[in-house]
Each structure stands twice: as structure tokens, then as C-alpha cells.
Amino acid sequence: MRLTQGTFSFLPDLTDEQVEGQIQYCLNNGWSLGVEYTDDPHPRNSLWEMWNLPMFDVLDPKAIMHEVNACREAFPNHYIKVTANNSTRGRETVALSFIVHRPAHEPGFRLDRQEAAGRTVRYTIHSYATDRPSGARYERE
């Protein structure tokens, strides 16, 4: 099941050229970009591991693309996203974030029901990927 999180996630995967175009758009807006990765695809997990600090004062999208590619190389079986931070309000706020890399195989989620006090039923979703230890979740069997 394809993970849909962040902008453009209902579109087909962006090509490198399109990613670069989006990065250029962010730079044109004066946003600073960072690269983040995770192998914990829960929808509520929006703060992923930072590949590096947001890159301030960069003018050329190629500089960001280089980091994206370096991250892809290091984590070929993780989700990788680019976040753009807008600082106009005096704090770095995420203005745009989109997935640029995903594992080859995404096993998806199941719905868990938990019976609680009375006749309450609590629902939770559970990623099949997280059944395996972090770091080995998307490796091929």
C-alpha cells in the first residue's frame, strides 16, 4: 500500500527533474530546505530523522539534490522527504514537505481493534513494516 503523506503524495512519484523544480520553487520563496528519512511510516509520525540541518542560504537546487541523493544512497530502503521551512514568522515552520524516495515494497497497514471498558472499541492502525526491527524493515527477504 502506497504511503500518502505530505504534498504531492497522491500523484505518481516525482521524477528527479520535478523534485528539482519543486526545490527551486522553495528557494524562490526564500525557504530553507532539509532532508529527512524514516522507516516508521505511521501517519502521525511527521518528524522524521534529519539527514542534516536545514540548508540555509543555498541558491542552487543542485546542492539540495546532492544531499537527497546522498541520503538515498545511505538509506535505499527508507522513506525520504524534503521539507521546506519558512522563517518569515520568526520561527522555522514547515511550509512544504514531500516524499522524494520510498522503499521498493510497501507492505501497508492493518486496522487493530481493542476492546476497552464497557462496549468501547478503540481503533488503531498498525504498519506491517514495524513488525521488524528498525533499520531492517524494508529489506528484501
Add this chain to the structure above:
Amino acid sequence: MESLTGAPSGEQGDVDVGAALRQALIDETLRELDAELVGLKPVKLRIRQIAALLLVERLREQAGLSAEPPSLHMCFTGNPGTGKTTVALRMAKILHRLEYVRKGHLVVATRDDLVGQYVGHTAPKTKEVLQRAIGGVLFIDEAYYLYRAENERDYGQEAIEILLQFMENRRDDLVVILAGYKDKMDRFFQSNPGLHSRIAHHIDFPDYTLEELMEIAELMIRQQMYAFDDESRQAFREYLDLRVRQAHFANARSVRNAIDRMRLRQAVRLVEQGGRIPKGELARIDAADVRQSRVFQGGPEGEAPAGNGAAAVCASEAKDSI
């Protein structure tokens, strides 16, 4: 343009170099350079060569003859005030016009920006500066300060190594220009031979001749909306002739300082004179404004004794002011 895109690949067919030249605005760029920078023959020659190479490289690419992009890292050496920084600032613009760099911005860095304070601080600091410079030109002024021979635990070496790696592996991403005084740069390269060989263009900035210095003075005076009259022009030529032979002569920078001091003297003269004066007087530099300089009163007066370095020059320039 059409003749370019329509150029057949391989060995048959013509390529219109003239059209490509016009399209790339190379002539215009070089003419601007000629108009705004006096002298500097070897520098202009090298820029012309680089421009031609990049143009031909592009034509070759269109003709299907691909080659590695040329390495354009440069090192500017020369005496103080010969225009190293000025040319470096322009280089970014020129290379952008020639489509060698993608963005054409200039990032100026000195030792402080690259070298960290403690272990592990240098690498991220250097990388951040390099990252900012991607797509443009990184200008490292007084690059020899990066390496301190007397302290072997200095972090400068680490910065140099990262710089080297970047210059080698990502040469299509940025151009690095090092600048500094000739003798110090030579010593710097002696201790870092790898750096020397990775820089393709070593450009030496020659000292200006008296004629060129006069031309620079005229240019500066005009830019600041002042004017020499015949007498003051002659006086200034004599001033330069004397000044050139004195210690701590810094070429164009000395000319600029001399002009600044002449403006001060002119202002004092006008204020003391009082009354009504024609508007033209506000722009005119009088011979007296030039001749009041200590340089005329028996040589090195107002100049610091040799060997005191830059601070002494500043002090003497200040002393010479009014």
C-alpha cells in the same frame, strides 16, 4: 542560433562561431571589462581565453564532441591593490554569462568562515560554506591564512582537505578562486602541493604603470563626480611618481586613498574660502589640494618606517589625511 541547433554532428557541416559569440554576449562582457578595469593585460587575456574555451566547448557539445568540462578553479596573486578582489567579483558574473556556473552568485569566505574552533567543528563549517557556493563562485581571500605552518594541530589543514575534495569531485558545481599576495601564496602552495596542481589557472596581477595609475585616478575621480584641471592633473602625476617609489605603495588602493585625502583638502579649502563660488568649484580639484600632501615635502614623511606592516600603513595614511 538556427545554424547552431541545425548543425549536423560529426565532421561534416559548418558551425557558426560568430553567431554563437554574439549570442553569448562574450564581446560585450569583455568590452565592459576593458572599459572598467585599467591595465591588467595578462588577466584580461586569460579571461578571453577562458571565454573562448567555454564557447568552443559548447559548440563541440552541440557537434557531439563531448569532453570533460574544463576545470576553472583559479588563483589570483599579486601585490596589494592590483585588483584581485575586483576581478574575482566580476568573475562570477562573467562565468554566469558564459553559462559555466548556474546561478552566478559569489560567496566570499575567509579563514574565519571555514575553520572551526574545536575538534569536529571545521568540517560542517566548511561544508556549509561550500554548499552555499554551489552554482556560483567561492572566493577565498587571503587564502594562505588557511594554513598555519607553525601550528601543526591547526584545523586549517582539515578545511583545505575538504576544499580539495570538493574542488576535485564537484567541479561542475562550483568554481573556487583563491587570492592573496604572491610571496605568501607561493609559500602556502609549497606546503600544499595538492592544492597547487588542482588549480588550473594561476593568474599573476602585475603592478600598474604610472600611466595606468593616472588612468585609474581619472576613472575614480570621474566616478565620484570630481574633476582635475590641467594643473592639478600634472600635480597628481608628480605625486604618483613620488609615491610609487615610497614604501607601502598599494597600487589602486593608494590612488583611492590619495583621492580621498584630496577631497578632504578640497573641502577644507572651500570652507575656509567661504563666500559665493560657482557650482563647478565643488567638483574641481585644485593643484594646491594635491600639493599639500606630505609626499611632496621631502619623501617618506607621513609614511611609516618600513616593516611595520598593514597597521602602520593605515596609521600613516590617516596622518597624511589633512
